[in-house]
Amino acid sequence: MGERLKELRKYLGLSREDFAKKLGLKSRGKIENIELGRTVPDDDFLKLICTTYKVSYDWLVSGDGNMFMDDDGDAQAIVDSVMTGDNEFAKKILVKFAKLSEEHWKQLEEILTELESN
Template sequence: MTQGERVKEIRKALGLTLEKFGQKLGVGKTAISKIEKGENSLTEQMTISICREYKVNYDYLTYGDGEMFEDLPETILDELCIEYDLDDDDRDILNFYLGLPADARDAIKKQIKKIFVKE
């Protein structure tokens, strides 16, 4: 399988159109299409961008070795922790909060608003 074919396989696995896949990489759908078809080579810069933006395994994309994706977050909470650079304490607090009944969450929100919102 060529690098271009692997790019297409990755894009399809993510459920993205050529346009959506390229947007995050700063290129148009034509550029992605030409890479997938083998008309244009996959540059090192584009390889790095794909790996970074879509959590793709570099060795898979470059050589066809290993798993397609790096370790993906297992939950939405994991994704939030990665996106906002949250540590284990932050994660535990969020997890605890999310497990509370609605009335308890409302009470916490009221207290937080008292602290941060000047009335």
Template sequence: MQDRIRTLRKTLKISQNEFGKKLGVSNTAISKLENGENSITEQMIKSICREFNVNYLWLTEGEGEMFSDFPETILDELKSEYKLDDLDMRIIRAYLSLDEAERDIFKKYFSQIQTDLEK
């Protein structure tokens, strides 16, 4: 699994620091995972899968494709159910790609717009 974690990170073209930041751990923790110095917890496995859209079986067993299409399926369902156009989808994808701090800024901005519209 340590090799698959390294492969994933390199496929995403991000540093150990960036990878760890998304998961809430240090680059040292990621380095130790990749080098087999620390074992990976089930919680970390699930975090990696959720954060980077990784196929759980690929990460744990090396089976199947690296990335899961599950989130795209959910987005496709939203697009259909709410009749979203391409701009709507770009907005949703852009929001989902933000980190927590950036989402907080966006939510504050959006809340202010909503308050102004209600006046």
């Protein structure tokens, strides 16, 4: 995984420090330790990398598939990020949306269409 992280960082043209900063880290040490195989990141940190850089989780963890997510993978990463985050209101909203009936989805679509036209 360390080699794939390094490959990603190089592909993006980022130093370890810049890569780490965008993830909210204060120094490059954690990135360096992962790249050199000194540590294995936990799942939450891997998801943060995937969400931040729109990287495929499967590719990062196992090398399977493409480096970057397609649109469906991006949506899944966003849902995963919200559901594992601290924002309880956002979690409730996603759960409510998941339970909407087809009729309610149509109503929502009408509301959004109306808002876009104003």
